Amino acid sequence: MTVRAGVVVTGTEVLAGRVTDKNGPWVAQRLLEMGVDVAHITVCGDRPDDLTAQLQFLADQHVDLIVTTGGLGPTADDLTVATVAALYGRELHLDEELEQRIHAIVQRWRSRLSAATDSEPLRAGIRKQAMVPQGAHSIPPTGTAPGVAIPANDSETLPAVLILPGPPRELQTMWPKALDSAPIVEVLTRRAQIRQNTIRAYGLSEPDLAATLRTAERQITGFDELEITTCLRLGELEMVTRYAESAATAYTELAGLIDEHHGSQVFSIDGSTIDDIVANRLAGHQIATAESCTGGMIAARLTDRAGSSAYVIGAVVSYANEVKSNLLDVSAETIEEHGAVSERVAAMMAEGVLSRLGVDIAVSTSGIAGPGGGTDLKPVGTVCFAIASTERPTVTRTLRLPGDRASVRALSTTAAMHMLADALGPAE
Amino acid sequence: MTVRAGVVVTGTEVLAGRVTDKNGPWVAQRLLEMGVDVAHITVCGDRPDDLTAQLQFLADQHVDLIVTTGGLGPTADDLTVATVAALYGRELHLDEELEQRIHAIVQRWRSRLSAATDSEPLRAGIRKQAMVPQGAHSIPPTGTAPGVAIPANDSETLPAVLILPGPPRELQTMWPKALDSAPIVEVLTRRAQIRQNTIRAYGLSEPDLAATLRTAERQITGFDELEITTCLRLGELEMVTRYAESAATAYTELAGLIDEHHGSQVFSIDGSTIDDIVANRLAGHQIATAESCTGGMIAARLTDRAGSSAYVIGAVVSYANEVKSNLLDVSAETIEEHGAVSERVAAMMAEGVLSRLGVDIAVSTSGIAGPGGGTDLKPVGTVCFAIASTERPTVTRTLRLPGDRASVRALSTTAAMHMLADALGPAE
Incomplete structure (x- = not known):
């Protein structure tokens, strides 16, 4: 049997396009992975009428589950719980144990910030966050905002709802416990494997x-x-x-x-992603990058991962030709003869950083990201790559990559990751 | 008078959370800038029933304008125009001039790729893209997909619709012309300034x-x-x-x-953003970065901009201490005495890259991005910065930044941009 879900993302910043929503995609992926079909994602601002309209729309579309994100803060414009409760005809009541729990969390934070211990607005905010709709299940908070799970109503005209906070890390940490709450378990057991x-x-x-x-x-x-x-x-x-x-x-x-x-x-x-694969294959190696058109993007991507300091030694971004010469030992004559964007120069850049930084594998890029700098022979998007290694001869390659500056740089970075994976070969 | 709009983003990849939607936020920002209120953004997959339901929902919410993005390609699962036309009761007819126009664009592309000139599936795809609903206005394509603007129906139970393609660059290029089409002008004239x-x-x-x-x-x-x-x-x-x-x-x-x-x-x-400000203030300067915990992110951000090669000379990512010593002349004793994460080392890194790369301003970072590596004295999130310049003494600063590894690195990069802006002072 198919279980269908809808996701409601709340927040004026998201609706106005000023903040990129991370929750809708994350929740959709998790639901799909566990065999729930995602029918709709809707985004609304902090207006209760618009939120009610979206919830009603999803109910009318006969989804079995609604997941909402955001609007659980202590202030007046955080109104998800109250809006959902009103639609479902469930009164809010204060969960005193929850109130004490949130209070303890807030006190711990504030003492760290050496802020004033208690105030009426603060207590009012905590009380608001501890209000739970009648018959709903509370999901323990990671930050200060607890989640709420509400079962479908008796006539089944309104589906089960899972209400989660907006900060992505809070939401993601609370997700496993949210799935364990009775109203959500009830929905999920109906799905096919x-x-x-x-x-x-x-x-x-x-x-x-x-x-x-x-x-x-x-x-x-x-x-x-x-x-x-x-x-x-x-x-x-x-x-x-x-x-x-x-x-x-x-x-x-x-x-x-x-x-x-x-x-x-x-x-x-x-x-697994190419980043996972490269990271695995780099175990026991030491790597450096020499980057021109990618401007540090490969080094930044390699060091994104926790633990990358075990194999990333460093990088030289040689945007100007003098840096290629001074820090990477690419001779001015070679640049003059072949041009900075050439496989010869890319090879020398990779070999230069390999020897200067004493690593056993290195990757380099030199290309024309645009919009200026292109020629008939080397149009915008021409990028030369090299992989130098202590174990085998340097490999070079030239690609013509499409799109604008951002596209050429992003495609170059990904291309370098794939060349690294190929050069390193399977781990073990 | 308030004009309210809804945005419908189509695409299974977006609904499934595998691709980050860029169109919804972009369109919302443009609408808000011109005084149109954005009430709802909805995301749906390539299913006509779900798309119809979302369009009907927005009509029921009395929006004055619906903007849809995506689903205009030549294949069968691109069905936005046909779905909208069906809801509005407008028959599709072939616009032969448009067909020829798209054909010419496709031929130009294919000859560049030296692909076969013509085939039945190709012609069918072009014919599909040239189908326009009765009474609708066609918006000239940037890629191969023309846009469509449809006026509100006579009873005004269905609002005006603007149908635009999914690739962000196509959509953005077509936007000005889309706003000039009669059905959209009619809606926009009703808005307050x-x-x-x-x-x-x-x-x-x-x-x-x-x-x-x-x-x-x-x-x-x-x-x-x-x-x-x-x-x-x-x-x-x-x-x-x-x-x-x-x-x-x-x-x-x-x-x-x-x-x-x-x-x-x-x-x-x-x-203006901090990136705009730093770029403006860097005119006439030459800059380099020396990065440890940011791993090249500052260099990558500075070189994001077209024309940055005028002032970005290069960068050294000194992830390992030996790189700090070998390429940036930070003595091993200093690292031993103060620790790699110290203002002293950050200062020497910035001064080292300043002199090695012969620039007049340099910024450095050295910090603990986590999750490992923290101590009681220098917990995860501790980041030291320095700005070295040929014009004044080196300035250093230490921040304790919150959050996980990605957060610490992103906050450090932004902090470095602000320190640069301050150090460079207003342009002119």
């Missing part, structure tokens, strides 16, 4: 994958039961398949067919 | 601003007519105020009050 698998390929075009999927449609029994979506992003083609247990054989056959046709381009069949 | 101003401050807390706003409420006549939203992001507090012409004096008084109370923290009153 759905599996979701992700295959990621690099350098595979959408039409080529589409051709393979047409072959699969002809050859594989039960192909119709696979719900496939594909998405191309920064040169990576991601194929997500959702299916019931009964279609597991069809999926296995599909995965086999894709491996047969595009095996050399597939880099992940278990959901 | 609304102004929108943004004040940005760094290091100002929300409660402090709230206190000033309470004072403003007491002191300023017409304060009620100002619609104020505030948003704290990476240490920057942004206050956006929307108001009718008639409340312009109240806004001027409010801006004056904020300047009086928080002038030293306000860095922008004209909508």
